[in-house]
Amino acid sequence: MVIEVTMKQLLLEIDEITEAKINAVAKTAxxxxxxxxxxxxxxxxxxxxxxxxxxxxxxxxxAPFSETLRAAEGQDVAREDF
Structure with a gap:
């Protein structure tokens, strides 16, 4: 079995400031x-x-469920039917 791996090249045009930033961060890493x-x-x-x-x-x-959070609040008032 032969596995061929080809690397592609990418041409990237950047300004000098961006190039300096890339080089500095890469060097730090x-x-x-x-x-x-x-x-x-x-x-x-x-x-x-x-x-x-x-x-x-x-x-x-x-996080606790809403029932747990509201357990100490008491009961709702009964609502009238429509």
Whole structure:
């Protein structure tokens, strides 16, 4: 079995200020500008929740139901029929 992977190139025209921002952020992240841009594109086009978000499930207390919230308020007044 032969699997062929081809990489596409993307020509992106940006101004010098944007280029400097990309290079600075990529350097801070320890990545090349190409790696950083690829990471951003992958994050923005993800179809699944990131593991950091999935890990939040069940970590907070559920809000009480309306019946529980209103239990101490007493009974409603009987309403007349129409």
């Amino acid at each position: 320890g990545l090349s500008a190409q790696q950083w841009l690829r990471q951003i594109i992958e994050e923005k086009t993800a179809t699944n929740w990131p593991n950091s978000i999935k890990a939040l499930a069940g970590t907070w207390q559920d």
